[in-house]
Amino acid sequence: MKELLELYWTFVRIGCVTFGGGYAMLPILERELVDKRGWTSMDDLRDYFSIGQCTPGIIALNVSTFIGEKRHGVRGAIAATVGFLTGPIIIILIIAAFLQNFAHIPEVQHAFAGIRVCVCVLILQAVLRLWKKSVVDPFTLALYLVIFALHAFSGYLPVRIPAAVLVILAGAAGILASERKNRAHGAAGKEGSEK
């Protein structure tokens, strides 16, 4: 029980200092878990992240669950995940309560109108950063354009395709395309060795 509490408390602290989630979390985890406590190694952390990225859900939560599981099984996984959630939930509840009471003030509205402009640019930056890793050949470019069109103009289509369906279709298309590419590669390789 004491160890579970320690696990929970460690992830409460990690959750309170992780801004933006995802890879922003890695240096903090390294300091708290590898350097200070010796619970895991840097190589393991990298593994957890690569798996956290390939599984559905928030990366930070996936990694928390993973480390908790490695320490203390299912109970550890829950302690770490709930620990990571604790700080952000409390902070947002306070902000939400604040916004409810102050959102009608004109200055607050002007401030958020300005902030929204900055958010546009931040999203553009994120898209540009992800572009190189995601759109790598004609197939991925075509998939990007099709999904973008379907999603951005869904209001004008006779039927709205839910985002979840698009995700499943894209995953299936990726498997088909990469299998075909592998087979083409395999065939080319065989021909090469026969010569």
Added chain:
Amino acid sequence: MNLLLLMLEFFKTGLFSVGGGLATLPFLYEMSNNHPDWFTHNDIADMIAISESTPGAIGINMSTYAGFRTAGIAGGLLASLALALPSVIIILIIARFLHRFRQNRLVEGAFYGLRPASLAMISAAGLNVVRVALVNMEALTGGAGLGAFFNWKALILAVLIFVGLRKLKWNPIIFLAISAVVGIIFRF
């Protein structure tokens, strides 16, 4: 009943958003379209800013916020837990066969398609923010012309922030704070 529906929607978001970070955005917009009383497009844009300036990932922050708006503190807690639940279940299963999973060719193939798809949906979600922040959609339907369509003050600020982010490499929180001050001074 509303609370149950809220949990179900965030469970779905946790289950299908792949890639982390902004990958939850398309699901949030879909939720806002289906349940306009939960939160608006404006709320999502504001929550992105709040998420950049507070700890935690945007998906968690949005679930807490939407839950609180619909059903108070209990709503905030339950919606966030519903978002986390799929992660916990899936990771617990995968933790058992860790190394086989990562090198699985099917998983790699799926991601070959999922990465551009996720990016496409984030881009489309970005257009939604542009729609509330940089342009006046009413001008388009009202036939007021291109000059009134663009929100020029906002457009200039956007260009300045873009250049600033590239050149200065400051923390985004600083740019968000500057934008808030500019918004108040120039009455955005």
